[in-house]
Amino acid sequence: MRMAMIVAMDEDGCIGRGEGLPWRLASDMARFKQLTEGGGFNAVIMGRKTWDSLPDSFRPLPERLNIVMSRDTGWEADGAETALYSGRAIEISYADGCEECWIIGGAQIYQMYLDRVDEIHVTTVHTKGSGEVIFPDWDRSQWDENVVERLQSDTENEYNTTYSIWTRR
Numbered sequence: 516m517r518m519a520m521i522v523a524m525d526e527d528g529c530i531g532r533g534e535g536l537p538w539r540l541a542s543d544m545a546r547f548k549q550l551t552e553g554g555g556f557n558a559v560i561m562g563r564k565t566w567d568s569l570p571d572s573f574r575p576l577p578e579r580l581n582i583v584m585s586r587d588t589g590w591e592a593d594g595a596e597t598a599l600y601s602g603r604a605i606e607i608s609y610a611d612g613c614e615e616c617w618i619i620g621g622a623q624i625y626q627m628y629l630d631r632v633d634e635i636h637v638t639t640v641h642t643k644g645s646g647e648v649i650f651p652d653w654d655r656s657q658w659d660e661n662v663v664e665r666l667q668s669d670t671e672n673e674y675n676t677t678y679s680i681w682t683r684r
């Protein structure tokens with residue numbers, strides 16, 4: 516089973532503003548959907564706060580196994596599997612026959628899995644100071660960047676963006 520991470524961050528590494536994403540970027544949403552759904556049956560692993568931040572209409576994320584990390588043994592939600600520790604989330608994905616397992620955030624969950632993935636899909640949003648939730652420190656000298664696409668802002672995309680795939684050396 517392949518494991519990868521996907522994140523959108525501004526030039527300061529900011530990924531969120533507490534209750535949700537700080538930007539309106541239709542191209543990034545479409546890429547997120549296309550990559551995480553993939554061609555088969557995939558899992559997405561997220562933190563409980565990210566689950567809470569999803570609009571009702573996107574919860575659970577369709578066509579994917581939704582795994583939510585929480586330390587609360589009583590936490591449950593329709594359409595989500597709960598994982599109380601990191602290995603458990605991987606176990607669930609594997610047992611359910613997922614081809615790919617995507618780590619989709621937030622900051623606490625990225626931190627937990629940074630050492631376990633070999634590929635990070637990053638959308639850099641060309642703005643700064645978007646909010647207070649920050650992607651964890653990572654040593655980019657240990658990774659190679661392949662820039663896939665640069666897009667200009669337009670009516671559906673608030674900022675210019677660069678989409679890169681980082682692979683571990």
Ligand SMILES: NC(=O)c1ccc[n+]([C@@H]2O[C@H](COP(=O)([O-])OP(=O)(O)OC[C@H]3O[C@@H](n4cnc5c(N)ncnc54)[C@H](OP(=O)(O)O)[C@@H]3O)[C@@H](O)[C@H]2O)c1
Nearest residue numbers: 522523531533535562563564565585586620621622623624
């Ligand atoms: N830009 C992006 O690509 C992107 C992607 C995803 C999210 N976000 C943003 O990120 C923000 C949320 O990030 P966040 O870091 O505050 O929260 P988070 O990582 O989404 O969730 C944190 C929660 O995960 C659970 N958790 C953490 N460590 C755990 C462990 N070791 N074992 C079991 N459960 C554990 C805890 O849930 P309990 O409290 O229930 O125990 C904790 O409160 C939001 O603003 C969201 O919009 C941005």
